[in-house]
Amino acid sequence: QALTYALMLAFFRNEMGFGGNNGLTDFKDLLGFDLQADATRIGLFLASALALALGYWACRWIVTSKLGRVAVAVRDAESRVRFIGYRVDRVKLAIWTFSAVLAGVAGALYVPQVGIINPGEFSPLNSIELVVWVAIGGRATLYGAVIGAVLVNYGKTVFTGAFPEAWLFVLGGLFVLVTVFLPAGIAGLLTMLRRRRSESETMQEAGA
Template identity: 85%
Template sequence: MPPVTRLGTFHLDRGGQIFLALLALTTLLVPVLNLAVPADSSLHVSTFTVTLLGKYLTYALLAVAVDLVWGYLGILSLGHAAFFALGGYAMGMYLMRQIGDRGVYGNPELPDFMVFLNWSELPWFWHGFDMFWFAALMVVLAPGLLAFVFGWLAFRSRVTGVYLSIITQALTYALMLAFFRNEMGFGGNNGLTDFKDLLGFDLQSDATRIGLFVASALALAGGYLACRAIVTSKLGRVAVAIRDAESRTRFIGYRVEHVKLWIFTFSAVLAGIAGALYVPQVGIINPGEFSPLNSIEILIWVAIGGRATLYGAVLGAILVNYGKTYLTGVMPDAWLFVLGGLFVLVTLLLPQGLAGLFRRKETTA
């Protein structure tokens, strides 16, 4: 019996249900195994692992954001690393200001790198970042505004397909070059680091680490559900229509550029939030995060997991990053071969990704 088409009602697919269940289970189990189980037990989860998992979850959120625009809207963005990094920098600036006079130079007003550059006062764009609410607002606004302005320019003049990919790549490349400059006031080459605490909680403590892990899990769940709500709405169906036949969609009366603009901006905001959660867990943000390679890597997570499924993006992000952590530890030279090979093999042999295999099984069963 063919599945009955549901119109405009929010629902979860099988993959989504399994993913959310697993996420909930992990989020409940990991803190318990870390805090309540003694360190010598084989069930104990080390704080290092907790942080690693937290990092994967922020990557997963980033992948979901990319899947929303790539899988459902057909925009192959090579610039999402930039939105991720901007969110990260906004958080990093807050964390820098929290250091206060505990820096190497002990200057209560200026971060270390500014003292080092002989700056006498805080640049104007650093003001306000000592307040968490302001930084949190900037985590959303900085990538959101950039995406909005960029998208408004690009979509309005109907830059599509590979052209769009290339100029998003140019965008992130230009930002990378800019952030490498000391004069920009974001710490140049070294970026922002040496963070001490977040909202008064010591970043090195186990409890804070667990807190960040749980926050990442919640953000991922929230981001996933929001994206799921969009793709199951009529707007989601319009998005897929745009992906498959853009000009046809225009002829039945949809403002294609508006749809693209809003979804693209929303996706950039999600990426920014992921970046903001990533920075306190890894303890550093530097211009390398803008590198075009990073943006493209996100695409391979999504491609491996399976495009236009959302849960596939999560699966891909976690699998690939686990593989990366494992391989760069065991045989560092092999990682780029594997990554390159994945790009080629997945596009040639597995265009639907792992979720495609899963779905095929589901329909035959």
């Protein structure tokens, strides 16, 4: 976070050549396609959906692979993994690099759709929002992060329009409420409801 904040302050300086406070603006076309055209907007939306699907598939593949299992072990007991001979630093670097690739693809699709990019995107608040997405959607799941991202950004759109000064308080309140009352997030709630429904159906079949 400290490095990210330092980069934000550096890019705010006009001599960096990135537009200072204004950032880079006035994006009009992409590979010859007019960014204001409806067809281009639809194409970018479909590209974003495809990138999400491919990213989810790649993450699922990693989680179920040997690398994913070792990464989980590093998360839970790093010293033990190191003592049995794994290069923990290489595992962390691999996961970090892959996550950076995902972030880069997301940024490349984000900028043409909003038409502006400025150093404010380096703000630590954006990193905190990612944590909130995962907490609300459901930790230890892949689809939970997607659910959390959609819900939080929808809430952000609504609240920043209706109560712009209160949005950060709402975001913090959501994080606290979910952490205290719904630690597994929405994904955990859905799993619990499915389990209860399955148990209810089993009991009904046994009674019949």
